[in-house]
Amino acid sequence: MQKQLIECVPNISEGRDAKKIQEIAHVVETVAGVKLLDIDPGAATNRTVITFVGEPEPVIEAAFLLIKKASELIDMRGHSGEHPRFGATDVCPLVPIANISLEETAQYAHRLGERVGKELGIPGYFYEAAAKEPKRKNLSNCREGEYEGLSTKLADPNWKPDFGPAEFNANVAKTGATAIASRDFLIAYNVNLNSTSTRRANAIAFDIRERGRVKREGNPITGKKVLDENGEPVLIPGKLKAVKGIGWYIEEYGIAQISYNLTNVSITPMHIAFDETCKAADRRGLRVTGSELVGLVPLKAMLDAADFYLTKQSRSLGISESEKIKIAVKSLGLDDLKPFDPKTRIIEYMLEEDASKKLVDLTVSGFAEETAAESMAPGGGSISAYVGTLGVALGTMVANLSAHKAGWDDKWEFYSKWAEKGQAYKDKLLFLVDEDTNSFNKIMDAFRLPKDNPQEVAARKAAIEAATQYATEIPFQVMETARNSMEVMQAMLKDGLQSSLSDSAVGILCAKTAVLGAYFNVRINAKDLKDREFADNILARAEAIYQEALAIENETIALVNEKM
Template sequence: MNKQLIECVPNISEGRDLHKIQTIANVVKEVEGVKLLDIDPGKATNRTVITFVGEPKNVIEAAFRLIKKASELIDMSKHSGEHPRFGATDVCPLVPIANISMEETAKFAHQLGKRVGDELGISGYFYENAATSDERKNLATVRSGEYQGLKEKFNTTNWKPDFGPSTYNQQVISSGVTAISARDFLIAYNVNLNSTSTRRANAIAFDVREAGRTLRGGNPATGKKVLDENGEPKRVPGKLKAVKGIGWFIDEYGIAQISYNLTNISITSMHEAFEETVLSATSRGLRVTGSELVGLVPLQAILDAADYFLRKQERSLGISESEKIKIAVKSLGLDDLKPFNPQERIIEYVMNADADKKLIDFTVKDFAEETASESMAPGGGSIAAYVGVLGVSLGTMVANLSAHKPGWDDQWEYFSAWAEKGQKYKNDLLFLVDEDTNAFNKIIDGFRLPKSTEEEIIIRKKAVEDATKYATEIPFKVMKTAYNSMEVMLEMAKKGLQNSLSDAGVGALCARTAVIGAYFNVRINAKDIKDRAFADKMLSDAKIIYEKAIALEQEMMALVDAKI
């Protein structure tokens, strides 16, 4: 069964004392199975966002220890900062990452809150998907009045804490309260202005955020509030859903910012928030100079931003992941205030930082040296897959060159679509480069199993048989993917940049080599499979692909010869 993973993103009310921050964050490392991903302090806000991930029970233990340590080191009666806050650990959201529902995550949030209240004597509230009532779902509502308003809050019947003591005591004065939630992945995102005016920044925030602004009669800034039939202030909604925002001045950088929480990036993306801010700022005589991410961001959010700006530029979307990241960083100005390191800011990259080095991470020279060494892997299967990678990469190159050719602007989307197809084939084949070696290693592992008893012999035989089947399926996938990728080279030879005709031709030859090389591996592995029905079907299907690839190669070569 796949592991359940949740992310925890506590925000502590300390952003200036690095020793305190590190001491608090380090307690997370003490819990086995939890990975500390990021520590992002802010001086002006006097707040630090800490991010860690792991299996639910381990994450809950780490969060509990962090809240305890923060309450010991942070005295809220002496705290000041730009960001709204009411506790040493101000908020502690849990985010479902893998193989766990929001409902299950909410139950873990409740478990954490109960421990914090019972064992630490710290009071707090549940919000968003862990909220105990609709009134408490919105964090801004829960945190209204902030730390200074806690005494009044505790004395209000409707705002008794969800966990911990319900009386305003010395613990509350020292550590404040904590808000715990289960929520969707939230991006904390600040947009920078060429201004020092908090009022102007707030005006833009009101234009953009979902809650908008209070409707006023006469002067929109100073006029009397317009009330509805229930006596509540009417509001003018902002432009974007699932967006919270306020304006503030950041002394550290000497600029005003709009600070957004993008609470559901499938509804409003980072680049949509950025673009709407640009429009609002421009209409008010201001200029957006860049933006800033607080904490980590999913890779897809960055890639979506890159695709958006590439479309605006009428450029091909079929470029590499690393190039897309560069486009997104520059388009959003994510390096405006400080360098943006994808390895430290993109959640998938951070989580994989300690993973074993893959073959595809080697330099070209090192890959060749590893192949030439006395070890049996990588072997012909991995090399066949990599030759296929090179082949479709050439076809994709021709598509990208064609998309950018002067005078072909009306065809950029057509060639972009082919480049995206090529990138998909390339990525699939890159995965198979390492997976072929992994499959071979599974066979070796099977043979290394003990065989002292009859039961061990049965287990060992099954493991070897299953591994051999898998080691046959992987080169078959290489065959299939490399053959299918030849459509890119054929189409580019027909309609792409004719100066690159030879590149398309070489790409097709590489793909054909990948098919034949993988076919050798299918055949040699299939002969050891005891399940002959499985093996015969695999061999039959592989032969069909082999013959199709040879025929397509001949068609491609005839086309290239005729055009050259």
């Protein structure tokens, strides 16, 4: 069964006392299986966003310990800050990350809330997907009145808490209330203005956010509110769906910001919120100087932003992931207020295993030294995959150069699509560099299994057969991917920059070498397989790919000789 992962993003009402913040945040690391990803304090908001991840049971245990520690160290009776809040742990959302649904995550939110209420005596509300009734889905409804209005709210039968005491006792006066949720991944995102005016920042927020602004008679700012038949204010919707926003002034930076919550980035991604804010600011005589992420961001959000701005510039999208991240950071101005380090701000990068264990993260000379060392891996299979990587990288280079050639602007999308295909082949082959070595190690592990009785002997034989099959499939994937990648170089030989003809041709030669090298590995591993039906099938398919690669190599040499 695949591992379930959820993220927890508690916001605590302390952003100035570093000792308290660290003590509260690091309590989650006392729970085995929980990884603390980020601590993001804000002095002006007097609020810190903490992010950690793990399997559900450890995460809710860590969340409980964090809420408990915050209730001990934070006294809401003396709290002030720019951000709306009503408790020491103001909100504690749980976010499904892998192999778990929003509904399942809501069940864990309910378990956490019940424990917080019973064991800590802290009242609170379930919101978003964990809400017990429709009006409580929206966090702003649950938190309306903030800490100062909490005594009145708890006494209102319509706002009886979902967990904890329905009274403003001495303990609650200190801890305030907590809102616990199950929700989709939310991006907390602030856009910076060249202004100090909260009123003007709010005006832009009202232009953009889904809720919009209250409709008024006459003057849109001071006029009488227009009410509907139920006596509720009529709203003029804003530009973007799934966006919440307010304006505020941040003293530590000396600027006004629009603070957004992007509640569904598949509806309104980060780059659209930024772009529309730039337009709204310009209409009001203001300028956006950059933006700021609070907490972590999914990799896809950054790559989508890069693609958006590359497309606006009529530039190829088939560039490396690292280059796309740089473009996203600069296009959104994420380094406007402080440096932006992708390794600590992008959630997938934070969850990566130690890069030093991967061959593809070695330097070129380091890879060569590792190959030359007194060990059997990396061997011919990994080297074949890497040679194939170099081949398609050359083809991708020619596609990107062609997309950028003066006078070919009308064809940039054609070349961009080929460059994107090249990047996909390159990424698959890079994965196979390490996976070929991993597959060899699986065979070694199988041979080390005990064989002291008939059951162990049978299990060992089965493990060796399974590992050998896998070690045959991996070089076959190298063959298949390298052969398919030749289409990029073939397209560039025909339609790409003719001054780079030799580069495309060398790419073909590298791809053919990868096919041939991997073919040898398929054959040497297949000969030891007991399942001859599997072995004969994969050998026949490998032979066909090998012959195709030889034919393409011969065609390429003939073409290059003709053109040169």
